[in-house]
Amino acid sequence: MAAEQRAAAAGTDGVEAEVAGVAAVVVNYNARDHLLDCVRSLRAEGVQEVVVVDNASTDGSGPALAASDPDAVWLATGANIGFGAAANRGAARTSAPLLLVCNPDLVVEPGAVRALAATVRRDPGLALVGARIESPAGAVYPSPRRFPGLTEAAGHAFLDLLGVDNVFTRRYRMLDDDRSRPATDVDWVSGSCFMARRAAWQQLGGFDEAYFMFAEDVDLCWRAGQSGWRVGFEPAARVTHVQGVSVDQHPYRMLVAHHRSILRFYRRTAEGWRRLLAPVVAAALAVRLVAACGHRAAQGRRGR
Numbered sequence: 027m028a029a030e031q032r033a034a035a036a037g038t039d040g041v042e043a044e045v046a047g048v049a050a051v052v053v054n055y056n057a058r059d060h061l062l063d064c065v066r067s068l069r070a071e072g073v074q075e076v077v078v079v080d081n082a083s084t085d086g087s088g089p090a091l092a093a094s095d096p097d098a099v100w101l102a103t104g105a106n107i108g109f110g111a112a113a114n115r116g117a118a119r120t121s122a123p124l125l126l127v128c129n130p131d132l133v134v135e136p137g138a139v140r141a142l143a144a145t146v147r148r149d150p151g152l153a154l155v156g157a158r159i160e161s162p163a164g165a166v167y168p169s170p171r172r173f174p175g176l177t178e179a180a181g182h183a184f185l186d187l188l189g190v191d192n193v194f195t196r197r198y199r200m201l202d203d204d205r206s207r208p209a210t211d212v213d214w215v216s217g218s219c220f221m222a223r224r225a226a227w228q229q230l231g232g233f234d235e236a237y238f239m240f241a242e243d244v245d246l247c248w249r250a251g252q253s254g255w256r257v258g259f260e261p262a263a264r265v266t267h268v269q270g271v272s273v274d275q276h277p278y279r280m281l282v283a284h285h286r287s288i289l290r291f292y293r294r295t296a297e298g299w300r301r302l303l304a305p306v307v308a309a310a311l312a313v314r315l316v317a318a319c320g321h322r323a324a325q326g327r328r329g330r
Contacts, residue, residue, distance in 0.1 A: 044140040048221070049075035050126040051116035053109050055272040057130040058087040062094050064130050069095065071139040073126070079116040081106040109217065110233030110242035117232055125227055129218040131271035132159075141263035142221035145209045153226035153255030154247070156215025157263040158205065167267060168199035169219075170212040170259035173248065176300065183314050187321060209260045213251070217243030219265045226255050239273070239280060241287035248295060277322055285315045 050073045054061050061078065068076055077099040080087060088100055101119060103112055113127050124143055128134070138157055145155045159167040174182060174194075181194025196202055200212070217233075220243075230249050233242045247257045273280045292307050 044143060045072040045074075047122050048073055048124045048126055048139060048143055049077065049120035049122035050128060051113055051120065052076065052078045052128045052130050053081065053112040053116065054078050054083060054087055054130040055081040055106060056083045056085045056087065056275060057271045058083070058085045058090050060131040060268060060271050061087055062090060063133055064128060065091065065095050065098055067134040068126075068128075068139070071134055071136070073139060075099075075120055075122055077101055077116040077119050078130075079103060079112040081108070081112055108235065108238035108242075110237050111235040113217075114232040114235060117227060121224075123224050125222045125224055127217065127220055127222065128265075129267065129272075131269065132219055132265050132267040134219075135264040135266060138263040138265055139221075141260050145258060145260045145263075146221055146223055149209075149256075149258070151256050152223065152258050153230070153250040153253075154215070154220050154222040155209065155258040155260050155263075156212070157219045157221075157265045158259075158261045159216060159219060159265055159267045162266055162268060166205060167216070167269070168201060169216040170200055170203075170205075170210075171214055171216075172198055172200060173213045173244075173295075174198045176303070180310065183310070184317075187314065187317055205261050207261070209258050209262075211256050212259045214244050214247030214257060215259055217246070218267055218269075221263075226250060226253075229253060230255075237287045237290060238283050239287065240284040241291045245291055245294065248291075278319055281315060281318050281322065285311045285318075 050068050052061065052064055065076055065078070076095070078091060079101045081103055082105050088102065091098055091100060099119060101116060103115065117125055124146060126139065126142065142155050142157060146152050156169045159169045161167065178194050178198055181192060182198045185192040186195045230246060230253060234245050237245060250257055289308055289311055293304055296304065
């Protein structure tokens with residue numbers, strides 16, 4: 027469908043005005059069918075500028091997207107360079123004042139883009155705003171979170187891995203907070219779906235590409251706060267996220283990347299005497315990585 031036809035199908039002039047100035051960047055890795063659904067949902071919301079950055083997919087994502095939506099920009103990186111680096115390249119190909127960053131395995135529900143855009147526009151102090159993320163079954167994913175202290179982080183890291191409902195995880199993931207209230211400030215939000223103000227994105231330099239996967243969103247939000255910006259969560263912007271479509275293709279590599287990113291973030295943000303604990307944190311993460319790999323292997327055996 028041509029861009030003019032999509033614009034007409036998007037709805038009234040008022041709706042089009044609300045999403046004008048929004049560019050979407052979708053980072054893809056072997057998520058072909060989900061990617062097509064994601065792009066369709068963005069188009070249904072009236073998003074005219076869509077850039078798909080592909081990390082060397084081998085599942086035919088490129089030809090499938092070209093057939094489904096020839097106006098979407100396909101940007102091939104030539105290798106799996108990681109989520110943050112790919113998102114940065116996609117953002118550099120856009121110029122809209124608002125930037126929507128998405129995973130490929132999610133669908134943007136009606137009104138979500140407009141809600142995110144309205145929240146950013148009405149508050150000039152917001153660098154970015156996260157969406158309400160739900161599973162296909164309707165379970166709420168804890169997108170808004172706090173920066174945990176050492177005790178909180180340790181309690182969450184090990185007790186949550188054991189499947190224990192505990193105060194550390196509940197506080198870190200803000201599970202007892204009212205998620206239905208109007209947009210509120212939070213420490214950080216999931217990078218799977220958020221809208222950023224381009225001025226803030228450019229000032230911060232986008233994602234730190236030293237993070238291959240995981241914690242690049244935590245780091246971005248932390249740097250935003252250090253630079254005087256704020257981070258928000260908008261529960262009225264709802265997206266449905268399958269989760270794990272790309273990550274589960276290389277589960278053990280992703281577990282290593284996850285723990286490595288956590289250690290990188292700790293080293294970046296720890297101050298004073300906490301910096302001296304970096305070797306202890308590294309050792310604890312190594313123990314947790316072994317436990318997480320064992321847990322994953324057990325899940326695989328049960329699945330078979």
